[in-house]
Amino acid sequence: MAMAASWGSNRGFAESRVPLTTRIRGALGGLQPAMARVGSFIVAHPKDVAGMTISSLAEATEVSEATVVRFCREVGIDGYSQLRLGLALELGARSEVDDRFEGSTDISPEDTLASAVEKILYADARSVEDTAKSISMETLAAVVGHVTNARRIDIFGVGASGLVGLDLHQKLHRIGLISFSHIDPHQAMVSAALLDDTCVAIAISHSGVTTDTIEALATAKKKGATSVAVTNAPRSPLAAAADYVLTTSAMETTFRSAATGSRLAQLAVVDSLFVGVAQQRFEESMHALDETRRVIASKRVHGTE
Incomplete structure (x- = not known):
């Protein structure tokens, strides 16, 4: 249990x-x-x-x-x-x-490769560090509790945020929880419409203004699911649609569309959530990880372990 x-x-x-x-x-x-x-x-x-x-x-x-x-x-x-x-x-x-x-950590044409890399790594490190300071432990603990006891967890996100959602999905799946990740907006809406008060919906968006993600979370909440937003914008429409908001604090470089710092900040939140859930159901999680590790082991090249 x-x-x-x-x-x-x-x-x-x-x-x-x-x-x-x-x-x-x-x-x-x-x-x-x-x-x-x-x-x-x-x-x-x-x-x-x-x-x-x-x-x-x-x-x-x-x-x-x-x-x-x-x-x-x-x-x-x-x-x-x-x-x-x-x-x-x-x-x-x-x-x-x-x-x-x-x-500024903006990258200009005059930057050398070394200086560009230095700026990127600084921004990435600051994003994770500031996210650690920004996240509310009280909110995280509440979300961990809901996810741990949920019948089903649906995760919504598009673009780079969708990739972070896929990462959370595979982590939860590996410890035996029923979870789905939706990067197709239409499929997200269909799945959100089928949720109820035994489910948790998690929406991921750096800006908090992506309409597809907002609509999916709002639909899930209307159906009774506990709604969670992972966003860099705590005053955004996505945050307003959520019961709980896990805030990131990403510092981006010139190439914002590449979602460098924001992706790492989101992954830091996702990892924290996953570890919290795994800890709460420790025996079940360890058993599931052992079982999945065992079946995957046969896919490795012989003699590499």
């Missing part, structure tokens, strides 16, 4: 540890254009903004001072003075590597 999740509450974990610029970056997709312009400027120039007056920031981003104040409230900051203090604290805790890549 699978045990329910037993971790205690860890409310405030994400908020207290995640860097301010990371929080702002994750909120950009849900902000109005003027406020998003303020946020993008802060993420790109945190040292400058830490020393700016509110009027200077408003002028630099071509918005009113009132818009800057609204921006602070939208991202959960009491006021502009708290924004500057938060930036100062974050900057003081940064490493030399963080300072070197401050503002």
Whole structure:
């Protein structure tokens, strides 16, 4: 019999540890254009903004001072003075590597292969590190409990997010859970319509605005399934459609469409979820892993083990 999740509450974990610029970056997709312009400027120039007056920031981003104040409230900051203090604290805790890549990991035609690789690896490492700080242990524990006891788990995602969904599917399948991963939008909707309150639906989208993924999750929730979103945008439509949101904090390079940092951040969340579920049903999981490992062993070249 699978045990329910037993971790205690860890409310405030994400908020207290995640860097301010990371929080702002994750909120950009849900902000109005003027406020998003303020946020993008802060993420790109945190040292400058830490020393700016509110009027200077408003002028630099071509918005009113009132818009800057609204921006602070939208991202959960009491006021502009708290924004500057938060930036100062974050900057003081940064490493030399963080300072070197401050503002941008964009890759230009002038970059050498070595410098391009250095930027990519930095962005990837920061994505995983910031995701570890952003994820709520309380939320993760709740999702682990639902997945552990679900009759069926359906996973939705397209593009690179769909590939992450396939990874989660094969992990859950290997420990004996009934799971399906849908990268075809029509098949996702058909499957979502067949779920009920004994099921869990997990939707994965970096931006949180992919309509196919949102519609599939919303349909699953309407049918009674527990709905979970894995996204970099906690204020997005996908997050709004979910019962639980597991937040990533990915730092992307110029080639955003290649989904480098976001894919690794999503995989970090998927791995955390999988390990939590496997731990809760430890004996069943180990037995299933042993059985599947045994049948796959015959497919290896003789003498390579």
